[in-house]
Amino acid sequence: MSTEQVPFRSTLGQAKRPSSHPLSPLTSSEITNASSLVQKLWPSNIDLQFKILTLQEPEKAQVLSYLNAEHRGAKTPTIERKVFVCYYIRKTDKVHEAIVNLSRQVVESNLRLGPHVHGPGDAEEIILVEKIALEDERVKAEIAKLNLPQGTVVLSDPWNYGSDGINDTRRMYQCFLYMRDPHDLSNLESNYYAFPLSISPVVDTAERKVVRVDFLPTGDDHTIKDPQPFHIPPPNEYTPEHCQLRTDLKPLNVVQPDGASFQVTQVGENGRIVEWQKWFFRVGFNHREGMVLHDVRYDSRNLFYRMSLSDMVIPYADPRHPFHKKAAFDLGDVGAGLMANNLKLGCDCLGSIYYLNAVLNNDKGLPWPLENVVCIHEQDAGIGWKHTNYRTGSAAIVRNRELVVQSIITVANYEYIMAFIFNQAGEVKYEIRATGIVSTQPIEDGVEVPWGTVVHPGVLAAHHQHIFSLRVDPAIDGHNNRLVYEEAHPMPRSEFNPHGIGYTINDTLVDQSGGLDLNADHNRVFKIQNTSVRNPVNGKPVGYKIHAPPFQKMLADSNSFHYKRAEFADHNLYVTRYHDDELYAGGKYTNQSRGGTGVRAWADRKENVKDTDLVLFVQFGLQHSTRIEDFPVMPCEITQVSFKPVNFFDKNPALDVPPSSQAFNRSTLLSEEHHQPSVEAKVGEKGDLCCLSKL
Secondary structure, rough: OOOOEOEOOOOOOOOHOOOOOOOOOOOOOHHHHHHHHOOOOOOOOOOOEEEEEEEEEEEEHHHHHHHHHHHHOOHHHHHOOEEEEEEEEEOOOEEEEEEOOOOOOEEEEEEEEOOOOOOOHHHHHHHHHHHHHHHHHHHHHHOOOOOOOOOOOOOOOEEEOOOOOOOOOEEEEEEEHHHHHHHHOOOOOOOOOHHEOOOEEEEEEEOOEEEEEEEEOOOOOOOOOOOOOOOOHHHHHHHHOOOOOOOOOEEEEOOOOOOOOEEEEEEEEEEEEEEEOOEEEEEEEOOOOEEEEEEEEOOOEEEEEEEEEEEEEEOOOOOOOOOHOOEHHHHHOOOOOOOOOOOOOOOOEEEEEEEEEEEEEOOOOOOEEEEEEEEEEEEEEEEEEEEEEEOOEEEEEEEEEEEEEEEEEEEEOEEEEEEEEOOOOOOOOEEEEEEEOOOOOOOOOOOOOOOOOEEEEEEEEEOOOEEEEEEEEEEOOOOEEEEEEEEEEEEEOOOOOHHHHHHEEEEEEEHHHHHEEOHHHOEEEEEEEEEEOOOOOOOOEEEEEEEOOOOOOOOOOOOHHHHHHHHOOOOOOOEEEOOOOOOOOOOOOOOOOOOOHHHHHHHOOOOEOOOOOOOEEHHHEEEEEHHHHOOOEEEEEEEEEEEEOOOOOOOOOOOOOOOOOOHHHHOOOOOOOOOOOEEEEEEEOOOOOOEEEOO
C-alpha cells in the first residue's frame, strides 16, 4: 500500500507562530518542573508515585478572551500556566491531587482525597501487579494443581477491582490468568485468551501482595471448584503466520501525487493547529481523554469550544462472583492517552499521513514520550453530492473528501479506533470502531449459559455493553446557545388534511439541565441553536443537529453499583450549564467509585440552559452479544455520532468543491453514460406549449 509521511508545513508563517498557547499540552520540561515542585512539599525520604501530570485548562472566560484577540490579530493576554497532579505516597492508599502554578513556581493547592476515591492505574503499576500475582506462593500452588506441561507460560491480566460494597475500600486489582499454547512454547504471540484458567488472584496495591485467591465458576451456576488437571484445547490463533491467507487480494494503493490538502502548524513543543477545507481546529492530547479538539471553526465561524471522548463503560452480563464487578471505565481507570498505540504507516492509516507525538508522565513524575499517537490523513468517502439532469444527460457530481484525526488504544484484550472525521459540507463526526479480542473465561464442556457464548472449547465470552459519552462544548456562532429537539407529528385528519397524510415538524425548547432520550417514533433529533444569529434566507436560528444512534441503556438496575458509577449510561443525552472543570461524565475518579460526582449529579442542579453557555454529553454505544465469529479476534463494530449544520449556511456548503472527473481522480474504468428518455414542453410564439419527445 502506498503511504507517505507528510512533512511539517505551516500556513501561518514563522513570524506569526506563537511559542506557546494556553491550550497546548504540557511539555517535557513542564512535567519535570511540576513533579519537582510537588516532591519538594515532602521530606526527601518520601517516595511519591505520580499518576497524572496534565494541563489544568485555564478558566474558559480567560481562554475566550485570548482566542478572540488571537483571531483578530490583536495582542493576547497573559494566562498563567497550571498543572493538575494526581499522586500517591508510594506503597500507601494515600492519594492526593495538587494544582501547580508554573508561572509563579508554586503549588497552589495540595489535598489528600477522602475514602472511596482512588487514582487510575499506570503502566509501571500494572506490570508490577502482574508480577506480584504470578510470584505469590498460594497462586503457584493452585496453578500446580492444573498439571500443566513443563515450560507452560502463565500470564495475568489485571483488571481494576470494581465495586460491590463488600470489602472494597482498599485499591485492588482482580487478576485473570491465562496461558500460552503449551505445545508451541516459542510462539510469543500465542492467543492466550483461548486458554483461560479458573484461578483469579486479588492484589492490594498498597500492601503489594495477593490478599485473596478467587476461583471462577465454570458451570451454569455459582458453584466453584478447586483447580483440577487442565484439559488443553487446541490453539486458536489470529496472527498471519498462523493463518492460511487468501491469495486473490490485489493491492489497493492510496496515492496523493501532489501531497495532502491539509496543513499542520506547530505551536510550541506540543500544540498543533490543523487547517483543511475551511476547517480550523487545535489538537491536544492528554492522559485521560487522549485526543482533545479545541476552537473548532468552519470558514472562520465558531462551532465548538471543546470536543472529546469524556468517558466510557463496559459492563459485563455474568452475575456471578467475581465477574459481577466487571465494568471497565477505561478512560478514568487507566486513560486513553496512556493506552495509545504507536501508529504505523500503511497499516493504521493510509495515504499521505501526518503523525502527532505526545508527552505524558511515568510513575516517577518524569516525561514519557509517545510517538505517533495521532494520525491525520484524508480519505475518499464516496459521493458527496450528485444530480443528473435526466433531460440532458448532464451530471454534476463531487466526491466526499474527509479529513480523519485518529488514535487507537489497546486496553489489554480490546482495541478502540477513535476518530474525528470532518467533511466538506460542514459536518463533523466522531467514530469508534471496536475490535481486538473478547474477554474470555473458562467454562466446562457441554455447558451453555444465557449471559455469554462459547467461542472455543472451554472458552466463554460473556455478553457486555460498550457505552460511550462524548462531551461537546458548543459555540454555534457564539457561546450563548440553546438545545431544542425536533419531532415529526402527523396532522389530525380535518378539512385542511382530508386525506390524513399531512405531518409537521416541531421544535421543543429544553430550558433546564437534565437527561433526555431519543424517540424513534417521532424521529426526535436534538439541535443546538443560536437564536441571536438568523439565517439570511429563512430567518431561522443558525444551528447544528446531532445524529446519534439509538442504543440500549445500562442494563444493570438502578440500585446496582454499575448504574450508580456510570452516571451517563441512562440517557442518550445530558445537557448541563457550563462550569469549569466538569469534564468527565463518570466523575473525575472512576476507579472503584461510588457515583454521585458525574454528569447525572450536575444535571440534577436543574440549572437554566436556555441561551447560555451549555455543555452536552452525547451517549452512544454497542450491545455486544458475543458470537463465535468474534474469536479469535473480532471484526470491527462501528458506531458514530455526527454533527450537521441546520440553517447555518445559505445553501449547500459543498457546492464549491471541484467536480469529480477522470482527469482529477484517474480511475481505471469509466461508468456508462446515463441518459433517460424524457419529454419537455417549449413555449411558442403565441404562448402555447408544444411537447417534444427526446426519445
